[in-house]
Amino acid sequence: MALQLRRKTHESVVYIDRDSAPRIMPSGEDFILEDLPIGTRVLYPNAPIKGLPNREAAIRYALNHPHGCDPLFAQLEPGMRVTIAVDDISLPLPPMATPDIRQTVLEIVLDMLTGHGVDDVHIIIANSLHRKMTEWEMKRMVGPKVFNEYYPDRYYNHDAEWADGMVKIGETKHKEPLSLNRRAAESDLLIYVNINLVPMDGGHKSVAVGLCDYESLRAHHEPQTIRDSDSYMDPEASELNRKCIRLGRLVDEHLNVFHIESAINNRMYKGDMDFLLKNEDDFTAFDRMKFEAMRYTMNKLPRPARRKLLHSRPSQYEMIACHAGKTDPVHKKTLEKGFEQYVIPVRGQCDILVTGIPDISPYNVYSILNPLLVQVMGLGYHFNFYRHKPLLKKGGVLILHHPCYDDFDHQFHPSYIEFFNRLLPETRDAFVLRDKYEREFANNPSYIEMYRRGNAYHGAHPFFMWYWGENGRQHVGKVIAAGAENAHVPAILGWERADNLTEAIAMARSYMGNSAEITMLHQPMIGIADME
Incomplete structure (x- = not known):
């Protein structure tokens, strides 16, 4: 009876009992069924907020009724120089069904x-040190009309390594430097178009990070900042956010920026994959049939084909709010709506946190979730999906379900390969890595050329990915990679491995005790555990 009562604490918080259905867990490109121990708490994303019926009208209203400044039309004059910056392909995940909100x-x-x-209008993709988007990706994001009119001379990727294309804005009182894209900085008006997927997105981070260079990013993408962020999904408790605010206010002192931010719901899938968002206890016969059909198809395909199939499924997010105007009042409204969608009230920390790692991250769109990205999704994003205090107790066990294959995309992630195979076997200490090797990778001519002329992430990017798991690494007692198909990848990352989830839970209980409280994040999870 107690278990039945606990099932009613919140619609997104479910406790496993004797007659509970097995849970679906992603593990890379696969989906597996797992019977969880009785008493396990499972957190599901909240039900999607209904999308706005007319997003065009919502956008027009926002432009004409902005926060903290004149309407956009009132700021326009013939002959002025305008630059529009847009979020890159890392938002949202997976890429949206067309037409994209940015279009x-x-x-x-x-x-x-x-x-x-x-x-005199240019459109710049604010990719910072991310890889540059391909021509096909750029066309898909903005649609053929905009693409054909502006590409390539007036619609292009930001280049953080083009010295003549950057300009020094100044420093904060904390000696944090800021250089920005010259075209954006020297425009009469900079319009930033943001899609807000998680609370870390948007606000002052948009311009100060999206259009900066390596030296500017280095001031806050570093281990101590991440250690001091509790969590970086909680803006009020995030040192990363505090630094971005300082830099963003420097931006607002020197540039005329008009922000357009869109909050979206969490409806990642519809149709034949919508069952992934549901409680398995509520599955219909049709839901079970869809899952079995997907699993049968996936089992027949080699891994690259499974990956391609998953990446071909666009997300079905819907706009739930649109605000425009000055940075702070706009972002405040956006965050309020975002938290309305994402916050899940949770009482009590757990001893063991279980999460499947799906083939989705901001850094592997149309690519491979390599070992460093498995790490950043587990110890970075999934660990940080909380506010007030971590979901996992200090010293607890984090179980990640992923095959941990030793596979990298040589086109998109060349510097990751060297970082993983050369540096991590020497040290996993983030401060040593930063002091000893980060600038070497950042200034490597080959990596710079692949970033500038190709579609590679910047040479320093794998360091940032390692740092982003830093607060998780300092908090957890052990990480166990369940379902890992080899021993050396978990070993290099400093993790233990288990053949399956049952073995991993047994290992975790041997550390934490047989009465250890277990919580599972049901994926795909876009939600924030609001810890009491």
């Missing part, structure tokens, strides 16, 4: 600019 915003804004005699 809708751009078409409305560009029509307004044309109507007011503004023809």
